[in-house]
Amino acid sequence: MDIKTFETEWGGKKLTIQTGKYALQANGACVVQYGDTVVLATATMSDSERDGLDFFPLMVEYEEKLYAAGRIKGSRFIKKEGRPTDEAVLTARYIDRALRPLFDDRIRNDIQVIVTCLAFDGENDPDVPGLIAASCALHMSDIPWEGPIADIRVGQIEGEWVINPSYEARTKSALDLSFAGTTDSIIMVEAGASEVPEATVLDAFWFGQKHLGAPIKLIEDVRAAVGKPKRDLLTPKSEEAKAKLLKRQEIEAKARPFIAKTVQELFFAAPRANKAERALQKKELKKRTEAFLLENGVDPADVKLGTAIVGDVLEEEVSRSILDEDRRVDGRGLTDIRTLLSEVALLPRVHGSGHFMRGDTQVLSVATLGAPGDEQTLDGMEFVGKKRYFHHYNFPPFSVGEVKPMRGPGRREIGHGALAEKALMPMMPEKEAFPYTIRVVSEVLGSNGSSSMGSTCGSTLALMDAGVPIKAPVAGIAMGLATDTAGRWKVLTDLQDLEDGKGGMDFKIAGSATGITAIQMDTKTKGLSRKIVEQTFAQAREARMQILDVMLKAIPAPRPELSPYAPRIITLRINPERIGDVIGPGGKMINEIIDTTGVQAIDIEDNGLVMITSMNAEGAQKAEEWVKNLTREVTAGEFFKGKVTRLMDFGAFVEILPKKEGLVHVSEMAPWRVEKVSDIVKVGDEVQVKVVEIDNLGRVNLSMKQAPGNVYPEKPANAAPSGAAGRPFPPRAGSRPGGARPPRRP
Secondary structure, eight states: OOOEEEEEETTTTEEEEEEEETTTSHHHHEEEEETTTTEEEEEEEEEEEOOTOSSSEEEEEOOGGGGGGGGSSSSOOOSSSSOOOOHHHHHHHHHHHHGGGOOOOOOOOOEEEEEEEEOOSSSSOOHEEEEHHHHHHHSSSSSOOOOOOOOEEEEEEEEEEEEEHHHHHHTTTTTEEEEEEOOSSSEEEEEEEEEEHHHHHHHHHHHHTTHHHHHHHHHHHHHHHHHOOOOOOOOOOSSHHHHHHHHHHHHHHHHHHHHHHHHHHIISOOOOOOOOHOOOOHHHHHHHHHHHHTTTTOGGGGGHHHHHTTTHHHHHHHHHHHHHHHHOTOOOOOTOOEEEEEEOOOOOSSEEEEEETTTTEEEEEEEEEEOGGGOEEEESSEEEEEESSSEEEEEEEETOOOOOOOOOOOOOHHHHHHHHHHHHGGSSOOOOTTTTTTEEEEEEEOOOOHHHHHHHHHHHHHHHTTTOOOOSSEEEEEEEEEEOOOOOEEEESSSGGGGGSTEEEEEEEESSSSSSSEEEEESSSOBBOOHHHHHEEEEHHHHHHHHHHHHHHOOOSOOSSSSSOOOEEEEOOOGGGGHHHHHOGGGGGHHHHHHOOOOOEEEEOOOOOEEEEEEEEEHHHHHHOOOOOOHHHHHHOEEEEEEEEEEEEEEEEEEEETTTEEEEEEESSSSOOOOOOOOOOOOOOOOEEEEEEEEESEEEOOOOOOTTTTTOOOOOOTTTOOOTTTOOOOOOEEEGGGGGGGOOOO
């Protein structure tokens, strides 16, 4: 093995790339270490192309391994890693979105990039070294790819920009920005923020971009040392292949001017705002192209070579019209937003609903409020814990007029759902103020440009309709781009179908009126310049404010009251040391409270926060009182109505609070001397008592004669006066269950 190691200092930590040790049969492979997080990336390509494909077959996979974090799966029966977690899916998409634009989409050989996390230190997120490793594996291989690129994470801690902050540091930053590119272009962006102004986010971009040089140079050093010559996949080798290429080029040259002219006639002479109408026009365009080629002597078997470029020429003409004439295919101006519609309270019984439309994009979002115990449990390599707000995104085939099998959510659905979730996450109220678990489901009923941003708007409407006190409403917009080979460009507000072609971008920005909460950008260019990014931010803010105005007309603020069908939650705080009293042995006490009062759930956190969830206000109040009585401290001088539980020769034990007893000594039972305890009380009697003392062992001493309201039997004629009130009692013998504290449930 010819093992080589390359390293550099980056962000105060050592970045190391090792080659020649692992995965030697892949076209390219390397191991990248950053801190103690280690990832292996491999790039492999099939020897021959797949016949009949009309797309570029790239697969990018990211694998989490629990052993990397020193963990074994929590399931009792299945210990092997199963389907990827949502976090793993999002990381795979993150890497894919950065790599894909730098491939020639005419390639028909299968290419697969696999990134595996081998060690995870809990401090350095694997996504940054993962993308660097994938970039290096491709760049050093013989696979044609126009890299290298690198990625970086930027945060702001105490006013200072920080690159690749740790997980802990990221919790202190209002901005979590990750992006990939080079020192002069940006090719992919993923960000979450807490209403950060546009200017601040732009500063983060330019700060981070300056630091991309170190990992890119390291990758170049790897290629210089061990890189393979790149294969030429597009130049035909055989005479037969050359003849096929020549024929295709001749037919394309004949068809292209006709297609361009027909595009202007069909799409721009009378612009259509409706996607369905444009779909019919596209079919007509293909039909006319076929007829034209046949009329001009093209063999019927070869007509498909000409019609294959219909989509490309259409996209080129759409971009050319924008660049030359500021004309869009639906007649809008470059900064115009399609027709907007916002509605709330559309469905009975649900806790909150919102309907948002932007042109042909239509989303119905529904909010559901649940108990704190309904939180989602996270059990992945990176994240272990609970999640109280989650958004699910459904994209049925009818939303784009297609017929497909309906299976589980794919990468796209998971990614779009996560983006809308990220956009609203900073707006969620604190748990102590609003302890509900919150789920929003967005049903995409129609899609034509950024259904994820439509889901963000729909989620805001549904949450406000449900009475969730979000800090501010959030809206989102997708921005597009038209470019040409001469370097001209124009940014488009509210991207739609035909505008998302080659040379374009899909730049989604969500936020409130104050600032940005989420960003996601993909491009079909080799990267965006600083001017393009700045122009995009400016136009996106104007659009976002317009959308917010329309949304706030539907519902100006969160409803002051929850839906009558939503559960109610009462919160209270108890001494954490008394949690065991509420739970009881094996959960006996807490289950008794739930069963007796009829509440849905009682959730207790380690800090003593108790949350009682109930559909019935009376039951919730009873449960609250029960918990308070279980955990409250008794003080001398308090009066209680209690129940006699046991009789002893020296007095009676009275339960004054649940599982809390005190002793009424025989001398404190009546205003006269009591000879026999059973003459005054019996087990089960309810009596009024006063707390006269809590001794140094925590035992509660009670008095009946000092408490008003007790009814006594007739005083014996020969009864002597009782002793002085409050005198010290003689020591008690025997066990005192009332003074014992139940063990805490493990």
